[in-house]
Amino acid sequence: MEHFETIVIGGGSAGLAAAIALGRSRRTVLVIDEGQPRNEAAQHAHNVLGNEGINPLELLSRGRQEAISYGVQIIEGAVDRLTGSLDTGFRVTASGQSFSAGRIVLATGLVDDLPAIPGLDRAWGDTAAHCAYCHGWEVRDQEILVLGLGPMSTHQAMMFSQLSPNITFINHNPSALNDENRATLAALGIPVIEQSVQEIEFDAQGDLDSVKLADGRNVSAQALVVASKMNAQASLYLSLGGQLAEHPLGTFIQVDDMGATALPGVYAAGNASNLGAMVMAAAASGTIAGAAINADLLGKQLAKVQAQA
Known part of the structure; x- marks a missing residue:
């Protein structure tokens, strides 16, 4: 079973930004993406600094290429199962393949219930x-x-x-x-x-x-x-024992300022944790989560070295 320091579930703006932050820190990263972005129906993405009006799919294509350039692996498919914990490690099964990881980023977005x-x-x-x-x-x-x-x-x-x-x-x-x-x-x-x-x-x-x-x-x-009912795609989070937070507009995964959820080792970014996040805000939350994971891993590595000294 191939092991990654972090597996990112969801390859939208938030997931790719998290993967890039980690890839640039020379972490081993796998992104698993279903290929169904929330804004797929839109022809243009706005308030994207330097890329105003860009087609959302073109923006994601560029993001994937950037992530790959830093050694991030990306596979297409749906995650069937997520198990484990920070102590035991996480196991992800997707499209008949299984992978292990030390950290998880849930960038699974939300569903607009109309x-x-x-x-x-x-x-x-x-x-x-x-x-x-x-x-x-x-x-x-x-x-x-x-x-x-x-x-x-x-x-x-x-x-x-x-x-x-x-x-x-x-x-x-x-x-x-x-x-x-x-x-x-x-x-x-x-x-x-x-x-x-x-x-x-x-x-x-x-x-x-x-x-x-x-x-x-x-x-x-x-x-x-039209005001949709916005609900985080959070079945994987719930399967780990997490609970969703309620909002007048829907449900979301609650995180701290660095994207950490209530489950140790599990982070969430983008619309899964912020129902109102536009493209740049979603990407920013992914970058923050990626940086937080890298800092966490560095701390664990240092503690291990010091314990062996």
Whole structure:
């Protein structure tokens, strides 16, 4: 069984950044990646300093080549099993292969759980978005419908109102809109339609056209704003005995400032531990986790040498 000082599970921005930090410190590193990045549906990544508007898949391709240049090994596949501990060592099984490691980085990302509205999956990542910083400039001055789904929706309406005067709030989930939220929307001059959305409709060219409401009306739209339920992909963490932290927007793996989880030897980075992390923030958390692991390994090596002296 091949042994690595660190195995990184997940090859997105966070996982690759962790691997590069470790590779540059001459650590043996394996990255196991399923090849299903969260932002795959998007054509462009924004707020990426020096690479503004880059295609997300191109960014990851560059990151993989950088990691490989520092001796990092990368394999494609899903991790079937993760067992062990810091004391006994970790064992990872993926696509019929088994590997051992002294440290683990979980950069497994999150899943956007969307409401079951026909057509929404088709628009997601393109004309249906959740983040004003990620996609707001691209829909400036357009007709934007904010789907009222939960506690984040009013905040989204406020954020997008900075980018377009044409905002309408569709109160899809009435129980989520309290008096304070209504007062905010009124102060912003954003009209509220008290109807649920039955379907997202597209024109003959395949572009977003409108939403169909429960009363049969169609409301035209060029862009939708949707608050997904964001849940960390954390089955491997749970299998080790870890527990997830709750957030109004979903669930995540709680870490300290250096990316360490409650399980010794296990680190988490990117959206698995920070639901709101954009590309650069995710990468930064990976770099921090990689540096922390290297420092930890150095400390263990020094202690061993001193014990033998």
